[in-house]
Amino acid sequence: MKDNEQEIFPIVDETGRVMGKATRGECHSGSKLLHPVVHLHVFNSLGDVYLQKRPEWKDIQPGKWDTAVGGHIDYGETPEEALQREVHEELGITDFTPEVVGMYVFESQRERELVYVHRTTYEGEIRPSQDELDGGRFWTMHEIREAMGQGVLTPNFESEFKRFFVE
Secondary structure, eight states: OOOOTTOEEEEEOTTOOEEEEEEHHHHTTTOOOEEEEEEEEEEOTTSOEEEEEOOTTOSSSTTOEEESEEEEOOTTOOHHHHHHHHHHHHHOOOSOOOEEEEEEEEEOSSOEEEEEEEEEEOOSOOOOOTTTOSOEEEEOHHHHHHHTTTTSBOHHHHHHHHHHTOO
């Protein structure tokens, strides 16, 4: 498996207004073209957090634990549509109630993303995609704190989780 480098993403300003479009390859080439993504943090009633394991073939942060759902918004798609699509594709979930948590710009050496952050509390069955993920599981807050800074979690997840969920 490999990411589709020709997939078309919208290029946006920091408010989310679409300014143009570019391929995944262009957006992840170090160009710093700002492109939007959606994230969903899935909690259970105990306060544990579901994390996905990124497959080794991913072009960004392979093999690390990451936000339950994270995906690019396709050109012509709204953040809400992208969230529903990605949650279904990655975790097999269709019956969830997302809460908007916030929005921010994440920048790494290879890319800049406008991240639409959501959370939900979910007790149903989670069926991680065998095509897109290397599985997933619920982590306690203690396990997440212990793993931070150890190279186990993606830097994006760590900074976002600290920003929105850790006191």
